[in-house]
Amino acid sequence: MTETPRTQESPVFTDDTPTPPTGFQNPLFVPPQPQPPRRARKGTAALVGAAVLAAVVGGGTGAWVTSSVTAPSTVSSSVSGTASGTPAANNTASGNVSSVAAAGLPVVVKISNSQGLGSGVIISSDGLILTNNHVVATGGPFTVTFNDGSKATAAVVGTDPSTDLAVIKAQGVSGLKTAVFADSSTVKVGDQVVAIGAPEGLQGTVTSGIVSALNRTVTAGSDNSGNPYAPSGKTTYKGAIQTDASINPGNSGGPLFNMQGQVIGINSSIYSPTDGSIGLGFAIPSNTAKSVAQQLVANGN
DSSP, X not given: OOOOOTTSOOOOXXXXXXXXXXXXXXXXXXXXXXXXXXXXXXTTSOOOOSSBTOOOSOOSSOOOXXXXXXXXXXXXXXOOXXXXXXXXXXXXXXXXXXXXXXXXXXXXXXEEETTEEEEEEEOSTTSEEEEOGGGSTTOOOEEEEOTTSOEEEEEEEEEETTTTEEEEEETTOOSOOOOXXXXXXXXXXXXXXXEEEOGGGOTTEEEEEEEEEXXXXXXXXXXXXXXXXXXXXEEEEEEEEEEOSOXXXXXXXXXXXXXXXXXXXXXXXXXXXXXXXXXXXXXXXXXXXXXXXXXXXXXXX
8 A cells, every 4th residue: 555645744742731640550451361362353343452362442453352461560651752733622621521522532533444443543633543553454445434424535654563553644634633642651540531432333432440550561462364463463562551441342543531631542452251341451551652653654664
């Protein structure tokens, strides 16, 4: 597939006040017993993949199921800098789920193709969208559906299997509202969070919970369809945020918000013996997501 030229508008990652609470760590999915990684059914269901033996957020190719998880460690996320600019909309919330939903829904999209579906978050007003690598592993083309029901074709800008992150570009759009990213290093266990995405294709689904743990190391593999997420067929990422907010196939690539309506993580995987949520979800911390997204936009890798 032809890559989108990288001369477009830079993604906007703005750390708005209020600042999220400190002490946040990222937990990874850990299965009770090791099992071979697998993906959920195709179509409206996302493949299982980003976390070890976990049936996490669904993506273009499906949701990821975690095959192994490591307890919290001292892993910290690094950020290569914050992009300049201001978001198209100041998505601040007043500390309750309904206000977070009102701020977050306009910046969350559904991503789909013939292989499956997932979610993504808008990072530039001209259509740059951050999602999971496993959502776009099939290469596209993709259809992006916005919260107002409008649609656009999207192409891959860059992917990073090692962190399960990718950026795509919706064509022919402008003036989009963009997400506000918080400093994930300030997240604490017990903080309330909200997840928004398109589980099973049900766009605009809002769920809530808390941060259950921090600094998880998650290993996820390819699903049984033979479509690997990485050259080795597995991806391991550190510092994951664990949450009990309901995440299901189709949520992959969607944002995890704090109660100020700021993105603290990108939902990537879940642990689920039944391909459904059992309250063990894992998100890539926003600091890692920002850094990787900036590099993908600039270099494609």
